[in-house]
Each structure stands twice: as C-alpha cells, then as structure tokens.
Amino acid sequence: MLAALPLLSAVLAATPGVEAAPSPPDCEAAPQPLVLSAEPSTPPVLCLGPDTATTLLFDTPLAPGAVEVQATEQELRLAQGPGVVTLVPSARLLPGEWRKLTVRFGDGAAPAMVTVLLYVHPARAARQVEVQRKPRTVESYQREVAEQKEQVRQCQEENAQLRDFQDKPEGLRGLVSAGLMGGDLGGISSENLSLPPRRYTVRKGSALKPARVWSYRSSTRVAVELRLQLLSGEPPWVAEGATLVDAHGRELPVLPPWQAAPIALGWLQSVVVEAEASTTEAQGSYTLKLWEAGGARSVTVEGVVFPPAPGSTAH
Numbered sequence: 258m259l260a261a262l263p264l265l266s267a268v269l270a271a272t273p274g275v276e277a278a279p280s281p282p283d284c285e286a287a288p289q290p291l292v293l294s295a296e297p298s299t300p301p302v303l304c305l306g307p308d309t310a311t312t313l314l315f316d317t318p319l320a321p322g323a324v325e326v327q328a329t330e331q332e333l334r335l336a337q338g339p340g341v342v343t344l345v346p347s348a349r350l351l352p353g354e355w356r357k358l359t360v361r362f363g364d365g366a367a368p369a370m371v372t373v374l375l376y377v378h379p380a381r382a383a384r385q386v387e388v389q390r391k392p393r394t395v396e397s398y399q400r401e402v403a404e405q406k407e408q409v410r411q412c413q414e415e416n417a418q419l420r421d422f423q424d425k426p427e428g429l430r431g432l433v434s435a436g437l438m439g440g441d442l443g444g445i446s447s448e449n450l451s452l453p454p455r456r457y458t459v460r461k462g463s464a465l466k467p468a469r470v471w472s473y474r475s476s477t478r479v480a481v482e483l484r485l486q487l488l489s490g491e492p493p494w495v496a497e498g499a500t501l502v503d504a505h506g507r508e509l510p511v512l513p514p515w516q517a518a519p520i521a522l523g524w525l526q527s528v529v530v531e532a533e534a535s536t537t538e539a540q541g542s543y544t545l546k547l548w549e550a551g552g553a554r555s556v557t558v559e560g561v562v563f564p565p566a567p568g569s570t571a572h
Contacts, residue, residue: 281353284381293360293390295367302374303358305333305346306382313342315388320363326375328356333375344375352379366392445475448564457560464488464554465547468525472563479509479539479563480531483547485520485556493519497550499530501543501561509534514547536566 284304291301291313305311317340324337332350336343350356356375362368368390450456450470457470469484481501487494496514503509509532520526530545542562548555 282376284376284378284383288383288386290387290389291373293368293371293388295391300372300374302376303386304376304378304381304383305344305350306378306380307346307348307350307352309346309382309384311344311383312385313344313388314385315340315342315360315390317362317364317390317392319360323361323363325359326356327359328375332356346377350377352377362390362392364392368392444567445473446564446567447471447473448562450561456562457558460557460559463556463558464491465494465520465556467556467558470558470561472561474534474536474539474563474566476536476566477533478531479534480529481545481558481561482527482529483545483558484525485528486525487520487522490522491554493521494549494554495519496528496547499545499547501530501532501539501545503541503543509539509543534563539563 282302282304288304291303293301303311303313319337319339319342321337324335324342326333326335326344328350332347333356334345334347336345344358354377356377358373358375359370360373361370371390448471450472451468457467459466464487465485466488467483467485471482473480473482485494496516499511499514501509501511512531512533515529515531517527520528528547530547532539540563542560545558545561546555547557
C-alpha cells in the first residue's frame with residue numbers, strides 16, 4: 258500500500274488542481290472534520306507531525322487496500338481498518354514537506370476517489386480527525402443532466418421564437434403573417450365586457466380592480482385585456498402568471514401575461530392574457546386569475562366570455 262515518491266514536485270503534480278506547492282496551512286490545535294464533496298474542489302489538507310500518530314475516522318466503509326500514501330515506508334507507516342486509517346510519520350519527514358493520501362470508495366457513488374494533501378508540521382499534528390463524505394448517486398447526476406438538457410431545449414425554443422418574431426413584420430402585417438387573421442374567417446373579433454350589462458365580477462379579496470375589460474378572438478387565439486388599478490398604497494404590482502379556467506375546471510393553455518408597465522397606486526395600466534384556442538374552443542364563461550411574484554397580491558375576475566369567431570353570429 259506504500260509507494261515511493263522521491264520528488265515532492267511529482268507528488269503535487271499528480272494531485273488534481275495543484276500545480277505547485279501550496280502555502281503552508283494554518284494547522285489548528287483542534288482540527289475540523291475533513292469534508293469530501295462530490296463537486297470539484299481543492300484537495301483538503303491534513304497536518305501531520307513526526308513520530309505522532311494521526312487517526313482518520315471515516316463515515317463510509319473502506320475496502321482493503323482502498324487507502325494509499327505516496328511516501329516510502331521509511332517516511333510514513335499506514336494502518337487501515339474498515340473505517341479507520343492511522344498514519345505515523347517518521348523523523349525522516351521534515352517539517353514543511355508535503356505528501357499525498359488517496360482514498361478510493363467502491364460503493365458506486367461519487368466521489369469515487371478523493372485526494373488529501375499531507376503537510377508535516379513541527380508542533381501541531383492532528384491526533385484524530387473525522388472524515389465526512391457527501392456522496393452523490395449516479396441517478397442524481399443523471400437527473401441533473403436531464404434537467405440541464407431540458408433547460409437548454411427550452412432556451413433553444415425561446416431563441417428560435419425570438420428569431421422568428423424578429424423576422425416578421427409588425428402591426429396588421431404581423432397578424433396576417435402569423436395566421437391570426439384567419440383568412441376567410443374575417444380576422445379578429447373583440448368585445449367590450451365593461452359595457453352594460455357588465456358581464457364580469459371581481460372576486461372579493463382581490464388586490465386590484467379592473468376599470469375596463471375587453472376580450473378578443475382570432476382563428477387560433479383568445480385574449481383578455483384589462484385596465485387595472487391598485488386598491489391600496491402598496492408597492493407597484495407586476496403580473497407574473499395567469500390562469501383561465503372554465504366552469505368545469507378546465508384550463509386554457511395560457512401564455513405569459515404581457516404588461517405595459519408596473520401598476521402603481523392612482524394609475525391605470527394594461528395587462529393582456531393570451532391563450533391558445535380554436536374557433537370552437539373557449540366557449541362559455543371563464544374565471545381569470547392574475548398574480549404577482551410570490552402570489553401575495555392577486556386579482557380574480559369571473560364571468561369572462563370571448564366573442565364568437567369572426568363571421569359567426571353564435572356566442
């Protein structure tokens with residue numbers, strides 16, 4: 258288990274993340290536990306002393322031969338048990354010298370192998386140190402990789418949508434190019450829900466009040482536009498999310514809400530909620546709920562209806 262290493266530079270060069278002899282550590286009289294993390298990090302340092310036994314207590318079982326020290330047998334003696342390792346340097350190891358200890362774990366979790374740098378101190382040698390391993394399973398890495406791939410996919414889709422949007426004209430030309438005018442269906446229909454008899458109601462406890470509400474329908478989308486005002490002198494309000502739910506609890510696939518600017522007390526501001534719906538969908542009455550980040554302040558509007566498809570007389 259002991260391997261000769263004649264040159265200190267070779268010891269440090271073989272240690273990941275260490276290119277040259279590090280600065281002497283601040284060896285503590287009562288050393289802290291050595292924490293072995295699965296994430297890449299600088300190898301921990303353990304202070305030894307000539308002719309002084311240092312015992313490492315591992316919280317993970319060790320297989321025979323799992324621990325190696327890159328030093329000669331004349332420089333350092335090593336004794337290993339299932340969870341205990343004892344190191345006894347000799348007087349041949351002079352203060353200020355460095356050596357390396359390698360531990361391999363065979364349970365399939367990460368880290369599978371760790372490196373600990375050994376520093377020889379003339380007076381402060383660690384007598385007993387706990388070694389705490391923070392393992393990660395292969396499954397946890399696979400989940401992390403899958404989550405990162407999904408994030409990359411979403412970013413790629415959003416970038417593609419932004420590029421596609423930039424290539425399209427604005428105004429009515431943009432609506433035509435997006436296929437929202439419906440061709441022979443007649444374009445976009447709208448309805449002012451604030452006109453008498455007003456169809457919508459605001460649920461009690463809402464933090465905002467709509468002064469005007471309009472609904473819209475194209476060949477593939479429906480939308481609700483609200484002119485909202487705050488009911489109390491709190492910080493400005495910005496919509497984070499929205500839902501459109503019918504009387505049977507079915508939700509429309511809602512896009513992120515658009516807002517012209519934060520809503521401050523005493524000011525009206527437009528918020529638009531858009532959802533995907535064909536000309537035969539989004540029929541009947543809907544409940545619209547809008548909320549800010551964290552959900553502390555929200556507004557719920559009941560009785561939202563959408564106009565019939567352009568060219569149709571049925572509601």
